[in-house]
Amino acid sequence: xxxxxxxxxxxxxxxxxxxxxxxxxxxxxxxxxxxxxxxxxxxxxxxxxxxxxxxxxxxxxxxxxxxxxxxxxxxxxxxxxxxxxxxxxxxxxxxxxxxxxxxxxxxxxxxxxxxxxxxxxxxxxxxxxxxxxxxxxxxxxxxxxxxxxxxxxxxxxxxxxxxxxxxxxxxxxxxxxxxxxxxxxxxxxxxxxxxxxxxxxxxxxxxxxxxxxxxxxxxxxxxxxxxxxxxxxxxxxxxxxxxxxxxxxxxxxxxxxxxxxxxxxxxxxxxxxxxxxxxxxxxxxxxxxxxxxxxxxxxxxxxxxxxxxxxxxxxxxxxxxxxxxxxxxxxxxxxxxxxxxxxxxxxxx
Amino acid sequence: xxxxxxxxxxxxxxxxxxxxxxxxxxxxxxxxxxxxxxxxxxxxxxxxxxxxxxxxxxxxxxxxxxxxxxxxxxxxxxxxxxxxxxxxxxxxxxxxxxxxxxxxxxxxxxxxxxxxxxxxxxxxxxxxxxxxxxxxxxxxxxxxxxxxxxxxxxxxxxxxxxxxxxxxxxxxxxxxxxxxxxxxxxxxxxxxxxxxxxxxxxxxxxxxxxxxxxxxxxxxxxxxxxxxxxxxxxxxxxxxxxxxxxxxxxxxxxxxxxxxxxxxxxxxxxxxxxxxxxxxxxxxxxxxxxxxxxxxxxxxxxxxxxxxxxxxxxxxxxxxxxxxxxxxxxxxxxxxxxxxxxxxxxxxxxxxxxxxxxxxxxxxxxxxx
Numbered sequence: 001x002x003x004x005x006x007x008x009x010x011x012x013x014x015x016x017x018x019x020x021x022x023x024x025x026x027x028x029x030x031x032x033x034x035x036x037x038x039x040x041x042x043x044x045x046x047x048x049x050x051x052x053x054x055x056x057x058x059x060x061x062x063x064x065x066x067x068x069x070x071x072x073x074x075x076x077x078x079x080x081x082x083x084x085x086x087x088x089x090x091x092x093x094x095x096x097x098x099x100x101x102x103x104x105x106x107x108x109x110x111x112x113x114x115x116x117x118x119x120x121x122x123x124x125x126x127x128x129x130x131x132x133x134x135x136x137x138x139x140x141x142x143x144x145x146x147x148x149x150x151x152x153x154x155x156x157x158x159x160x161x162x163x164x165x166x167x168x169x170x171x172x173x174x175x176x177x178x179x180x181x182x183x184x185x186x187x188x189x190x191x192x193x194x195x196x197x198x199x200x201x202x203x204x205x206x207x208x209x210x211x212x213x214x215x216x217x218x219x220x221x222x223x224x225x226x227x228x229x230x231x232x233x234x235x236x237x238x239x240x241x242x243x244x245x246x247x248x249x250x251x252x253x254x255x256x257x258x259x260x261x262x263x264x265x266x267x268x269x270x271x272x273x274x275x276x277x278x279x280x281x282x283x284x285x286x287x288x289x290x291x292x293x294x295x296x297x298x299x300x301x302x303x304x305x306x307x308x309x310x311x312x313x314x315x316x317x318x319x320x321x322x323x324x325x326x327x328x329x330x331x332x333x334x335x336x337x338x339x340x341x342x343x344x345x346x347x348x349x
Numbered sequence: 350x351x352x353x354x355x356x357x358x359x360x361x362x363x364x365x366x367x368x369x370x371x372x373x374x375x376x377x378x379x380x381x382x383x384x385x386x387x388x389x390x391x392x393x394x395x396x397x398x399x400x401x402x403x404x405x406x407x408x409x410x411x412x413x414x415x416x417x418x419x420x421x422x423x424x425x426x427x428x429x430x431x432x433x434x435x436x437x438x439x440x441x442x443x444x445x446x447x448x449x450x451x452x453x454x455x456x457x458x459x460x461x462x463x464x465x466x467x468x469x470x471x472x473x474x475x476x477x478x479x480x481x482x483x484x485x486x487x488x489x490x491x492x493x494x495x496x497x498x499x500x501x502x503x504x505x506x507x508x509x510x511x512x513x514x515x516x517x518x519x520x521x522x523x524x525x526x527x528x529x530x531x532x533x534x535x536x537x538x539x540x541x542x543x544x545x546x547x548x549x550x551x552x553x554x555x556x557x558x559x560x561x562x563x564x565x566x567x568x569x570x571x572x573x574x575x576x577x578x579x580x581x582x583x584x585x586x587x588x589x590x591x592x593x594x595x596x597x598x599x600x601x602x603x604x605x606x607x608x609x610x611x612x613x614x615x616x617x618x619x620x621x622x623x624x625x626x627x628x629x630x631x632x633x634x635x636x637x638x639x640x641x642x643x644x645x646x647x648x649x650x651x652x653x654x655x656x657x658x659x660x661x662x663x664x665x666x667x668x669x670x671x672x673x674x675x676x677x678x679x680x681x682x683x684x685x686x687x688x689x690x691x692x693x694x695x696x697x698x699x700x701x702x703x704x705x706x707x708x709x710x711x712x713x714x715x716x717x718x
Contacts, residue, residue: 245454246449246454247454247456247457249410249449249455250449250457250517250520251457252410252441253410253441253442253446253447254441254442254446254468254469254472255440255441255443255469255472256468256472258413258438268457268459269457269458269459343458343459344458344461344504344506345458345504345506
């Protein structure tokens with residue numbers, strides 16, 4: 001088991017490295033020159049070179065990316081070294097010598113420096129991550145709790161009016177884009193009808209758990225609604241499937257009460273695929289709930305990614321892509337390890 | 350007239366119908382049989398003949414589904430079909446229990462064997478976990494699982510197929526039920542293990558003095574285990590009687606077909622393996638008259654197209670009173686001996702001829718006296 005976990009972690013790290021390399025290459029393949037972008041419209045070639053050095057990008061030559069092959073590989077090398085050892089910015093040594101008072105230290109693991117925001121990526125991500133994490137956590141609790149509960153209810157009352165209502169409603173909600181639900185909640189519930197105070201992110205340190213949670217409710221509902229609809233349908237399907245299993249019939253034949261048959265025997269087996277789905281979905285939400293964060297103006301990873309994209313803030317984008325990727329890979333590993341605890345056949349076999 | 354002792358289990362005119370959008374599926378249509386404690390009934394038939402559906406009905410497993418169950422199932426004088434769901438639940442596992450075909454899928458993969466046995470015991474007995482565990486170990490030991498106090502913590506997948514079925518039997522008998530239904534208990538097992546499991550079932554039946562219904566399509570199992578045999582086709586009994594009588598003097602062409610389909614490893618290589626042509630009928634639209642007539646090789650021997658037009662009643666056969674058959678053939682025994690037996694077991698024909706010769710000789714001798 002331990003050897004398996006270690007192997008999985010190694011593979012995960014290798015995947016992250018490969019992913020970052022691909023990300024770099026992709027950004028270099030884009031026709032936009034980040035130095036030009038950072039420097040502004042009325043920028044002389046000298047200033048542009050200056051900006052390029054400050055950013056730490058290799059020289060581009062005139063007009064085309066002549067160092068196309070060398071560029072990303074070289075940059076990626078510096079980036080990888082920064083993650084392991086830490087870096088100093090500006091990237092160019094001469095620039096650092098010229099103005100030592102402007103040098104920024106970026107300790108390992110350094111994800112880069114945003115010249116646009118004049119801060120390290122670590123700082124920016126460090127601020128955005130708790131916001132996204134809070135929304136994701138609140139949403140995942142909501143959607144798993146209600147999704148599984150309603151799904152089981154639908155499965156138990158299969159074919160009834162209630163079941164049809166649940167299936168229909170979840171399909172209906174599933175079809176709604178989250179920007180609709182989010183906008184509706186914000187505009188009507190919060191603003192026009194004043195049913196719920198306008199949410200704004202407050203950390204636990206600032207306002208305590210109560211304030212933190214109450215501010216998260218609307219964004220979390222927005223995010224959870226879409227997933228919940230899917231989970232209702234999946235839970236219903238999984239429970240119906242496991243209710244048809246032979247071992248559930250055995251449980252009934254033993255004389256167990258219906259409730260015990262359902263919760264101890266049928267639901268237990270249905271939980272396995274649900275845990276897998278939930279782990280991966282949670283990880284992907286951690287990478288940033290772009291629409292939800294934008295609607296409610298929560299400064300999470302998703303919103304950070306959007307603004308980095310608008311401003312062509314490459315270091316930030318790369319940092320977010322890597323972190324989101326790391327979440328997914330980690331979640332995969334955790335789900336696989338969890339599997340061993342859930343399913344004894346995996347544990348021993 | 351002496352009153353016969355009330356049988357432990359008495360099934361009377363049991364019908365299990367499933368309404369579907371296309372019509373009513375009559376999975377079991379008027380099944381009746383009696384069973385004493387300590388006796389074994391073998392229910393034989395092809396897939397889809399209604400064997401499992403009928404036995405599930407005895408356990409009340411159709412409750413909560415759309416199935417319509419009617420008739421009477423008297424267990425020790427109590428009509429199971431009139432019990433409330435809760436009362437029926439209390440009977441399950443305590444008075445009637447069931448062993449299923451595939452022990453791997455019939456045991457929950459996520460719980461240990463011990464957990465599942467303990468659960469089965471504690472549903473019906475107010476005992477501590479420790480006492481229930483001791484009982485589970487005792488039962489596992491009884492069914493021949495080595496080191497039961499250690500193996501009790503294993504998961505089903507850590508058991509071999511035969512051991513799993515032993516554990517299932519232990520679970521079925523843990524509450525000492527009066528009636529045990531074994532639904533194809535050996536079908537999923539190796540041939541070598543099959544015999545062991547059947548022996549075990551027989552031993553335990555003697556020990557617990559329970560009534561056993563064994564559902565199978567394997568006539569070998571029936572010959573080994575059963576006191577009585579009930580042959581089912583398309584939801585109805587087509588032949589019913591003492592095991593030896595049914596196996597030696599079957600009077601229904603469907604039973605002949607089942608016998609012809611059994612390979613005889615030790616027998617004459619001239620014996621042919623004759624499958625029953627065609628496949629079991631749809632229970633949604635069963636054939637008119639005798640449900641077996643489209644596949645029956647002997648329907649021309651009945652005059653007037655009777656097989657196609659009229660369902661034969663279940664009547665007493667030609668030889669003994671306890672032998673019931675559902676067939677229009679007027680002289681089935683001689684057709685069996687002259688047409689069927691020579692094909693499937695030529696050596697038996699010689700025996701019968703020899704038997705008859707000695708009978709005749711004895712008759713002659715008696716007549717001469």
